[in-house]
Each structure stands twice: as C-alpha cells, then as structure tokens.
Amino acid sequence: GENVEQHPSTLSVQEGDSAVIKCTYSDSASNYFPWYKQELGKGPQLIIDIRSNVGEKKDQRIAVTLNKTAKHFSLHITETQPEDSAVYFCAASRGVGYKLSFGAGTTVTVRA
Amino acid sequence: AAGVIQSPRHLIKEKRETATLKCYPIPRHDTVYWYQQGPGQDPQFLISFYEKMQSDKGSIPDRFSAQQFSDYHSELNMSSLELGDSALYFCASSLLQPASSYNSPLHFGNGTRLTVT
Numbered sequence: 001g002e003n004v005e006q007h008p009s010t011l012s013v014q015e016g017d018s019a020v021i022k023c024t025y026s027d028s029a030s031n032y033f034p035w036y037k038q039e040l041g042k043g044p045q046l047i048i049d050i051r052s053n054v055g056e057k058k059d060q061r062i063a064v065t066l067n068k069t070a071k072h073f074s075l076h077i078t079e080t081q082p083e084d085s086a087v088y089f090c091a092a093s094r095g096v097g098y099k100l101s102f103g104a105g106t107t108v109t110v111r112a
Numbered sequence: 113a114a115g116v117i118q119s120p121r122h123l124i125k126e127k128r129e130t131a132t133l134k135c136y137p138i139p140r141h142d143t144v145y146w147y148q149q150g151p152g153q154d155p156q157f158l159i160s161f162y163e164k165m166q167s168d169k170g171s172i173p174d175r176f177s178a179q180q181f182s183d184y185h186s187e188l189n190m191s192s193l194e195l196g197d198s199a200l201y202f203c204a205s206s207l208l209q210p211a212s213s214y215n216s217p218l219h220f221g222n223g224t225r226l227t228v229t
Contacts (some may be wrong), residue, residue, distance in 0.1 A: 034217055043116075043157065043202050043220035089154055097169055097208035097215035099145060102154040 004092050006103025014111050019077040021106045023090035026071065030092040033066060033073045034100070038087045047088075048075070051096070062072040080110045114138055116205050116221035124227045125193050133188040133224045137205030138216075143167070144186040145218060149200040161186060162208060165168060193228045200225050 003026040013019050025033075031052035036044035050057045050064045050073065057064050061080075066073040077084055087107050091100040117136040125131050137144050143162045147155035150172075157170035161180035172178075175193075180186045184205075190197060204218040 036220075041222070043222045046217050046219065049217060057187075072137075095215065096217055097143060099157055099160055099170075099204040100155075100218055101157070104154050 001091055002030055002101035004082060004090060004101050004103040006090050006106060007033075007073055008106060009104065010107045012109045012111060013080050015080060017080055019075075019080055019084070019108055020028065021075045021090065021108075022072060023092075023103050024070075024072045025073070025092040025101075027092070027094075028071070029094050030101075032093050032096050032098070033064070034091050034093075035062075035064060035075050036089045036102075038089065038105075044089060049096075064068070077108075080108075082110050082112055084108060085110045116203055116219055118183050118201075118203050118221035118224050119223060120224060121222070122225050122227075124229065127193055127195060129228075131193060131226060132202075133190070133201050133226070135186045135188070135203030135205075135221060137184050137186070137203075138219055141205035141207050141216065141219075142184065143206045143208040144180055144184070145204040145206075145221075146172075146186070146188050147202040147204065149223070151164045151199075153203055155177055158188070190226075195228050198226060198228045 006023045034049035038044045090103040098099045133222045145160045146158040158172040160168045164180045175221045200223045202223045204220045207216040
C-alpha cells in the first residue's frame with residue numbers, strides 16, 4: 001500500500017514569514033496529492049491539491065509543488081497569519097475521489 | 113454549500129457496549145469513506161462504499177461493520193467496544209465516476225468523538 005511521510009512534525013514561524021512542509025510517497029501509481037488543514041474539533045478541510053501532470057499550483061498565499069520523479073511534494077505558505085495555525089496533512093491517492101493515504105501531520109504555529 | 117453531516121458529534125459508551133455512527137454525504141456524492149483518528153495521529157482508513165457496495169477495506173476491526181443505504185447515507189456499527197476504540201471517527205464523501213474528469217475530492221465531516229469508558 002501507499003506510505004506517505006511528512007516533515008517536519010511541528011513548525012513555528014513568525015507572522016509574515018513563510019512555512020514549508022514536505023512529503024514523500026512510495027506508490028508510483030499515486031497521481032493525486034491534496035493538502036488538508038485541520039483545526040481543533042473539526043474535520044480535515046481541503047486547501048489545495050495537485051495532480052501528477054502538473055508541477056506547481058498556486059492559490060493566493062498557498063502553493064504546492066510536485067516532483068513525480070523523486071516522489072515528493074511540498075506545501076508553501078507565504079506571509080503567514082495567526083489563522084494559519086493548525087495541523088496540516090498531506091495525502092496521496094491514485095486519483096481524485098479515491099481513498100487517501102495521509103502523512104503524519106505538521107502542527108504549524110504562527111507567532112504574532 | 114452543503115457539507116458532510118455526521119451524528120452524533122459526541123458519544124460516550126462503556127466497554128463492551130455498541131455504538132452506531134451516522135454519515136450523510138454531500139448531495140449527489142456516491143462514495144463514502146470512514147476514517148479513525150487517534151489523538152495526535154493522522155486519519156486511518158477503515159472502509160469505503162461506492163454506490164452502496166463495499167469498495168475497499170482498511171484497518172477495520174472485525175467488531176466493526178458498516179453499510180451504505182439507498183439514500184447514500186452510511187452507518188458505522190461498532191460492537192464490543194474497547195478502551196482503544198476511543199477516537200475521532202470521520203466520514204468523507206466524494207463523487208467517483210471511473211474514467212471521469214468530474215470526480216470530486218474527498219470532503220470530510222466534522223467527525224464523531226467516541227469515548228469508551
């Protein structure tokens with residue numbers, strides 16, 4: 001099965017700075033890579049995703065990059081704000097709508 | 113926009129009791145996934161249903177069962193509860209049409225927090 005590794009497990013950044021989270025996956029058949037944000041007491045919320053035929057995708061302050069050859073993908077958050085504080089999960093699957101395998105999560109804290 | 117609805121939000125049971133968790137997917141979604149999340153852990157896949165048929169099975173104990181009904185809602189039945197079953201249980205739904213470009217990503221509900229005492 002798919003194995004997704006995520007680093008770092010915790011990340012503390014100053015407000016306004018950037019945050020980067022990195023993930024690797026093992027299954028070559030995976031071709032869809034979403035990122036979820038989870039706040040306390042809530043379910044994971046999809047914030048951005050990327051498919052294997054794309055190398056980079058950006059949505060305002062959030063960007064994701066994918067290196068399919070190396071089997072790794074990253075989340076970049078620029079100009080961080082206190083409301084970005086949450087747990088972020090990367091995930092991989094063999095397509096949009098299919099079962100997800102999650103990374104272990106990164107707890108991001110944005111210091112005011 | 114309508115989201116995935118889970119009930120109840122909180123459930124407290126004693127060891128060896130049974131519990132039933134319910135999930136109402138986003139309208140028109142045909143696929144339901146159940147995940148278990150322990151404290152400080154990532155969601156672990158339990159089981160999924162596509163068009164009312166079990167489509168995949170993960171690390172679901174034999175004491176648990178689930179089904180998807182004709183209106184696409186799903187129920188997770190848990191029997192002989194153990195202390196270790198205490199966790200957040202999430203349901204996610206998606207639209208999954210094979211070889212389609214209209215599939216939707218998984219959308220999660222806010223979960224049921226099960227506490228077994």
